[in-house]
Amino acid sequence: MGNNFKEPGQLLWAEWGINLDEVPFEQLDHYIAVENYLMDDDDPPSDATDLENVERYTKSLHHLCKSKDWNRVQSILTVPISINTTAVSFALPLCDYLIFKGISPKVLELTNEIINSFQDTGTDLRSIRILKAKALGKTGNLPEASRIYEELCLNSSQNSEIYIEAKAHLAISQVQRELYQEGIPNLKCSLRLIESFLESANNLGSKAKFLELKTDILSNFAYCKMNLGKFKEARIQYSQVLQILEEQGMFHKIINPLVHQGIIERKEFRINKSIATLEKARAKAIEVEDKPALVWIEHHLSWAFRMNKNYKQAEVFGKKSLDGYKNMEDQRGITDSYELLGFIFIDKGENHKAVKNFKGAFNWRKENGKMQGAASCIMGLAISYWRQRQFFKFIKTLFEGLNLYRKAGVLNWSRIYRLFKFTRVFPHLLLRNKKKPI
Structure with missing residues (x-):
């Protein structure tokens, strides 16, 4: 067979050099399946989904897990998946591709299968747990993602790449959960660790990964400043991040x-x-x-x-x-959308619909410890009650929301002013109190 391979999977199979005559009988079916998937010459149909475009790899992973072939599982996970558009071309590893395409539940499925297949074999699965935690974060389960990152930090040497990566992702997930007292110090610690690593790194792949992670850390510093109302500082920091990404050609970031x-x-x-x-x-x-x-x-x-x-x-x-x-x-995105629709319904005068949307978003945010987001929903509820002239409920809910902002550490007068301006309470009050001309 020649080397005119058009797919990374075909090249991978050739590099492995597997002789099916030497494969144990109980594993033979699995390796035949892997060969069929990777060596398939047929391109996916033009209307194939993003998941169908990489099925040769996801299905191969399943059979390699059944065969307990850890080294080749790692090879599949790192195979470059090309994304070619009219504007740019770049490649991502399999799980990063799936997350990029919004198919994080598939990453959870794959990582769970790998963990279940190899957990009793003494295999170091920390890199797989990081992939699982990243997918959990993308589907809105930030508390569970944080738990995994914390566990990885406890069980890894502080000089190891795994520790630095887990620490950085832990800091980011804490900030995304609005746990700023824990998240901001961890962001600072992670930035120091990453910069120290980059100064001595020789492996180009590792260097690129941690440079990308550095931009994520800087973005989350800017995110904190934005949420604390320091808009000018946040805008400057986001501009710096954009400059780094453009210089490094990380156009998808x-x-x-x-x-x-x-x-x-x-x-x-x-x-x-x-x-x-x-x-x-x-x-x-x-x-x-x-x-x-x-x-x-x-x-x-x-x-x-x-x-x-x-x-x-x-x-x-x-x-x-x-x-x-x-x-x-994405449960987090779903609740953000319900809150948004709540404010739209307030403006349209459909207050009962607004209350329903705010309550739905509030319940999820409260259960997941998102104090600032929960406070935003409560303030939306308060405005809904005001518009319905339920003034007792308005006052009670208003103070509940202010207290949640206080607990989140982001209560200030400028925030209160922006909220009431945002929900157009001031014009509403003026209209109600304006006297009719004599």
């Missing part, structure tokens, strides 16, 4: 800081600028075919259109993003 710049502009009530920035990010997401990012951007475009009083567009984008999050089984 540019979308996150760009979207956050649009979010900051919205929070500063520069709505037209926010829409323009988000549309720019949307165009880039389309360029790299980043479907989860598109859903996320549509969510924030909905917020911006709502602030511009374009309620029709706001509701269209809000419902599109909700459907997208449901397809990805």
